[in-house]
Amino acid sequence: MRIAGVVYVAYFVLSVTAVAVRSVPLQVIATGVYFVLAVLLYRLFAPANPRVAIALLPLALLGCVTQGLGQAQANADLLRAALVPFGIFLVILGYLVARSRSAPAALGVLLVIAGIAWPVAVIPITPTWFAAVAVVLGLVAEGALALWLLARRPGPAEA
Numbered sequence: 626m627r628i629a630g631v632v633y634v635a636y637f638v639l640s641v642t643a644v645a646v647r648s649v650p651l652q653v654i655a656t657g658v659y660f661v662l663a664v665l666l667y668r669l670f671a672p673a674n675p676r677v678a679i680a681l682l683p684l685a686l687l688g689c690v691t692q693g694l695g696q697a698q699a700n701a702d703l704l705r706a707a708l709v710p711f712g713i714f715l716v717i718l719g720y721l722v723a724r725s726r727s728a729p730a731a732l733g734v735l736l737v738i739a740g741i742a743w744p745v746a747v748i749p750i751t752p753t754w755f756a757a758v759a760v761v762l763g764l765v766a767e768g769a770l771a772l773w774l775l776a777r778r779p780g781p782a783e784a
Contacts, residue, residue: 629665630774660689670721684714708743715740739766
């Protein structure tokens with residue numbers, strides 16, 4: 626399902642461009658693209674554990690709506706709050722990736738670690754350096770997943 630990799634790259638490009646040109650509408654569009662990505666990731670990894678996977682979609686929706694509102698209102702508190710459902714989303718996604726037969730388990734572990742870092746980073750007593758570590762972990766984990774999705778060979782059911 627390389628389309629998920631392409632959508633991931635589109636999300637990254639839109640997000641970086643939106644920040645670079647300071648475009649709130651483009652930021653909100655990028656957030657919408659992330660929800661589309663979440664649906665694609667759900668479809669791809671749900672077979673690893675369908676009961677657990679169903680939690681991905683409401684978490685992604687909650688994170689995207691919260692982030693979109695935070696972007697539209699320039700509300701830093703809402704933007705930080707969005708990291709909690711996004712972090713839980715990454716933990717569950719990482720579990721599903723690690724359990725899947727098609728993806729490297731290490732990639733799932735990396736996603737879980739990044740997912741744990743996001744909610745911890747928003748705790749008020751967390752040192753500011755940890756937020757930077759959380760950002761790097763998130764970029765590395767999601768970037769690695771995007772690259773893997775682009776580079777992997779489709780299985781017999783996908784060909």
